[in-house]
Amino acid sequence: MLEIKDINVHFGGIHALKGISMTVQRGEIVTLIGANGAGKTTTLRTISGLKKSTSGQILLDGTDITNLSAQERVKRGISHVPEGRRVFPAMTVLENLELGAFLRRDKANIAADLKMVYERFPILADRKKQLAGTLSGGEQQMLAIGRALMSRPDILFLDEPSMGLAPLLVQEIFNIILDINNAGTTILLVEQNASMALKIAHKAYVMETGSIVLSGTGEELMQSDGIKKAYLGG
Amino acid sequence: MEQFLQQVINGISLGSIYALVALGYTMVYGIINLINFAHCDIYMIGAYVGYYCMTFLGLGVFASLVISMAACVVIGVAIEKIAYKPLRNSPRITVLITAIGVSLFLEYVTMFFMKANVRSYPPLTGILAENINLGSIFISMKQILIVVITIVLVVLLQIIVRHTKLGKAMRAVSLDKDAAELMGINVNNTISFTFALGSALAGAAGVLVGIYYNSINPLMGVIPGLKAFVAAVFGGIGLIPGAFIGGYFIGAVEVFVAGYGNSMYRDAVVFAILIVILIVKPAGLLGKNTREKV
Ligand SMILES: Nc1ncnc2c1ncn2[C@@H]1O[C@H](COP(=O)(O)OP(=O)(O)O)[C@@H](O)[C@H]1O
Ligand SMILES: [Mg+2]
Numbered sequence: 001m002l003e004i005k006d007i008n009v010h011f012g013g014i015h016a017l018k019g020i021s022m023t024v025q026r027g028e029i030v031t032l033i034g035a036n037g038a039g040k041t042t043t044l045r046t047i048s049g050l051k052k053s054t055s056g057q058i059l060l061d062g063t064d065i066t067n068l069s070a071q072e073r074v075k076r077g078i079s080h081v082p083e084g085r086r087v088f089p090a091m092t093v094l095e096n097l098e099l100g101a102f103l104r105r106d107k108a109n110i111a112a113d114l115k116m117v118y119e120r121f122p123i124l125a126d127r128k129k130q131l132a133g134t135l136s137g138g139e140q141q142m143l144a145i146g147r148a149l150m151s152r153p154d155i156l157f158l159d160e161p162s163m164g165l166a167p168l169l170v171q172e173i174f175n176i177i178l179d180i181n182n183a184g185t186t187i188l189l190v191e192q193n194a195s196m197a198l199k200i201a202h203k204a205y206v207m208e209t210g211s212i213v214l215s216g217t218g219e220e221l222m223q224s225d226g227i228k229k230a231y232l233g234g
Numbered sequence: 235m236e237q238f239l240q241q242v243i244n245g246i247s248l249g250s251i252y253a254l255v256a257l258g259y260t261m262v263y264g265i266i267n268l269i270n271f272a273h274c275d276i277y278m279i280g281a282y283v284g285y286y287c288m289t290f291l292g293l294g295v296f297a298s299l300v301i302s303m304a305a306c307v308v309i310g311v312a313i314e315k316i317a318y319k320p321l322r323n324s325p326r327i328t329v330l331i332t333a334i335g336v337s338l339f340l341e342y343v344t345m346f347f348m349k350a351n352v353r354s355y356p357p358l359t360g361i362l363a364e365n366i367n368l369g370s371i372f373i374s375m376k377q378i379l380i381v382v383i384t385i386v387l388v389v390l391l392q393i394i395v396r397h398t399k400l401g402k403a404m405r406a407v408s409l410d411k412d413a414a415e416l417m418g419i420n421v422n423n424t425i426s427f428t429f430a431l432g433s434a435l436a437g438a439a440g441v442l443v444g445i446y447y448n449s450i451n452p453l454m455g456v457i458p459g460l461k462a463f464v465a466a467v468f469g470g471i472g473l474i475p476g477a478f479i480g481g482y483f484i485g486a487v488e489v490f491v492a493g494y495g496n497s498m499y500r501d502a503v504v505f506a507i508l509i510v511i512l513i514v515k516p517a518g519l520l521g522k523n524t525r526e527k528v
Binding site: 048069070080086088098099103151 | 399402403405406409410412413414415416417418419420
């Protein structure tokens with residue numbers, strides 16, 4: 001459903017993405033792993049339209065979206081949980097969730113989706129009047145994911161959702177990701193926690209300094225010696 | 235005591251005007267981190283539009299107010315699109331200098347067309363020309379009009395910002411542009427909308443000040459603009475309630491200094507307050523020095 005072809009991205013003189021290509025099939029969980037600074041965040045930001053590519057093509061369901069605004073891409077079913085959660089701290093949990101549905105007009109369905117998010121994350125229902133900035137890190141991550149679901153995405157990008165969370169919470173976040181995928185949403189997951197990401201991924205790409213150096217099924221990469229050494233601690 | 239109450243009433247009237255102007259400074263700062271130096275000239279243009287409507291078109295106060303607000307919306311949004319939008323990714327100092335340029339441009343273009351001389355608003359008639367005397371305290375209907383219109387506008391603004399989709403978009407963009415964009419919010423339109431709201435309030439303030447002091451001129455925005463800016467900083471720049479409180483505070487300070495001290499010092503005291511805030515609590519009365527983060 002998502003295909004990116006030979007994408008190049010520059011920040012001034014820095015060549016951050018050097019001809020990246022990857023595909024994500026409908027229904028899959030695809031993970032993108034790699035060291036800090038490899039270009040994972042930039043890849044997601046380029047696909048969701050926050051950063052312009054200098055060359056290359058992005059196709060969503062066969063349509064070229066390379067030159068569309070971020071807003072148009074949200075309309076076409078892309079939703080992005082950014083690195084560091086980026087909830088709106090001075091707005092309430094409910095307002096954050098409502099903003100997730102910003103482009104939607106179907107009031108009844110929005111209400112139903114809000115209920116769905118509250119069922120998935122009961123803590124958000126308890127705190128709906130609370131300012132998002134006062135939530136704990138794990139709660140903010142749940143809010144960021146819930147907010148992204150409020151646009152009813154076809155494909156969900158998650159940028160290091162486990163960052164800075166206690167191990168128990170990390171497990172919970174991964175269960176949630178699996179759940180969302182089982183409910184029919186395609187997932188593109190960026191992670192530093194390579195072992196957990198590879199475990200749940202159908203397909204994986206490995207990035208190093210702006211290029212994709214390896215790809216395969218999650219299973220294959222977990223067995224690969226290079227990956228074991230570099231990312232799985234042995 | 236009576237003199238004190240009289241000063242309070244005068245302070246509230248003047249403070250209303252500062253509050254309306256300060257709101258525009260603070261909203262624009264909140265959304266693009268720009269001190270919009272041209273904002274005080276929007277207020278001046280608002281005063282001229284009101285003058286034109288009342289003097290040459292013979293319109294009433296309310297019609298003139300609405301037309302002036304609408305004209306200021308058009309000018310404010312045009313300034314944003316023409317002068318500031320192309321500089322969205324430029325260093326802040328570039329935009330700041332552009333704002334000063336726009337400010338001078340508006341002042342001298344107005345001077346060219348309207349001449350530099352002072353113009354007088356026509357006197358109000360009917361009930362609006364009345365005064366109320368409570369003992370030795372004196373309240374003019376003008377003052378009541380100013381305060382009532384200010385309160386109505388501020389309540390409307392609060393409703394827009396708190397409860398409408400555009401208002402929520404505005405708050406989201408001012409908190410985090412990238413995240414707002416990921417919600418599908420059109421950041422450029424939201425910035426224009428912010429300029430529209432701020433300019434409408436400045437336009438209203440221009441008409442009200444014309445009614446209150448009767449006289450207007452092309453440079454009338456400069457000093458009140460600076461004071462409204464101080465008001466916004468006092469309350470916490472970027473915070474709507476802060477600008478409102480700051481406006482009344484600065485209005486009161488000015489009136490009291492003039493009333494009890496020496497009116498020569500009233501501007502100096504306002505700017506001394508700015509210096510004190512910047513030293514003691516740069517984030518302002520309602521501002522937090524650090525953002526909460528877990
Ligand atoms: N806003 C930016 N300005 C300049 N360089 C940037 C910016 N964002 C990212 N980069 C550079 O792009 C490269 C990739 O960064 P990033 O995508 O954040 O990596 P990752 O998410 O894999 O840690 C890094 O070298 C980083 O320094
Ligand atoms: Mg990253």
